[in-house]
Amino acid sequence: MNLIIDVGNTYIKIGVFDQSKIVAKKTIVQNDLDQEILDIHKKHPLIQQAIISSVSDLNPDTVKQIQGLYETLIVNHKIAMPFSNLYETPETLGIDRLALVAAAVDQYPQKNVLVIDAGTCVTYDFKNEKEEYLGGAIAPGIRLRYHSLNNYTAKLPLLEPKLPENHIGNTTNEAIHSGVVQGILYEIQGVIEEYCNIYPDLTVILTGGDAHFLSKRLKNGIFATSNFLLEGLNYILAFNNSR
Ligand SMILES: Nc1ncnc2c1ncn2[C@@H]1O[C@H](COP(=O)(O)OP(=O)(O)OP(=O)(O)O)[C@@H](O)[C@H]1O
Ligand SMILES: CC(C)(CO)[C@@H](O)C(=O)NCCC(=O)O
Ligand SMILES: [K+]
Missing domain, CATH: 3.30.420.40 (ATPase, nucleotide binding domain)
Incomplete structure (x- = not known):
């Protein structure tokens, strides 16, 4: 299972995927992210990988927390894209x-x-x-x-x-x-x-x-x-x- 994190300009959208199917989804504000990561970790122990995309500033400690729990891909301009x-x-x-x-x-x-x-x-x-x-x-x-x-x-x-x-x-x-x-x-x-x-x-x-x-x-x-x-x-x- 995968943890998907989209840090937008106003809200953060989090999804949990089983293969290509979304099984949980939540919209939160930046301040609630650390707690939400822990809650999801408890609720979905089968998550192995995470991906983070951000168009705003994400707290480096939060990124470290996620990297400590999962194999994490941070999207940037250098990673491979299918187009x-x-x-x-x-x-x-x-x-x-x-x-x-x-x-x-x-x-x-x-x-x-x-x-x-x-x-x-x-x-x-x-x-x-x-x-x-x-x-x-x-x-x-x-x-x-x-x-x-x-x-x-x-x-x-x-x-x-x-x-x-x-x-x-x-x-x-x-x-x-x-x-x-x-x-x-x-x-x-x-x-x-x-x-x-x-x-x-x-x-x-x-x-x-x-x-x-x-x-x-x-x-x-x-x-x-x-x-x-x-x-x-x-x-x-x-x-x-x-x-
Ligand atoms: N309290 C709020 N603050 C900001 N936007 C809100 C609020 N309540 C509702 N909205 C609506 O949500 C929209 C934001 O869209 P979205 O859920 O895609 O979040 P976002 O993080 O801003 O998106 P993006 O991914 O474009 O950065 C706004 O245009 C607005 O109409
Ligand atoms: C246009 C926004 C703000 C929309 O979220 C984001 O995609 C962004 O910061 N873009 C950078 C500029 C560009 O896309 O050319
Ligand atoms: K947008």
Whole structure:
């Protein structure tokens, strides 16, 4: 069994995998990680290996703790990946984006795939049918958009995300919900359309903390799935074991 740790910008996602199947999953904050590692170690004594991916700073003592318990792979830009990376600055590419592309290669081999991860940021990542990663886009996530409207104006309130009633917002709150949530939906639809013009057979994956919320207003044919990044990391571990 494998322990999969995804340290995101806001939350840490932890998964326990038996081969390629996820058997437990938890979302926590950085402060709770050390305790959670111990709890999981007790609950799942069959875990032998761990993989850690981080886009933020992870306490070195926590990393040592994990390395003391398991044979641990820390994802960086040098480890083997199941695709060729055509990003012109691979050393600055987010580790989370590498993991998403690995999941796309594993689950949709020889397909043109666009992975959209809606979390703190909304990232777009594309790999083609030749298993080449070309790049994509980085945009602010839902919460970031609500916060920036509040932070950089005098009058705009900070709101909790909500699907807008109407495209035409007729109150301040509804206008913000329309601008933020409908704005992200237009962005996602527009990006998908651009890619579809070039790759008509495109497979689209939507994942991340806000995937479920956004998928309510997106058309069918987009695969909304919450564990894509963890699955990608689990695959990177298997891929590196087999080499
Ligand atoms: N208290 C909170 N703080 C931050 N985000 C929250 C909170 N509650 C809900 N969210 C939602 O969770 C989203 C974060 O997504 P996710 O669960 O993918 O975590 P993340 O660690 O920020 O992701 P990423 O992997 O992109 O770094 C935010 O856009 C927001 O809509
Ligand atoms: C874009 C984020 C913040 C999304 O989590 C992360 O992937 C990251 O820090 N990326 C580095 C820049 C890049 O991917 O080119
Ligand atoms: K993201």
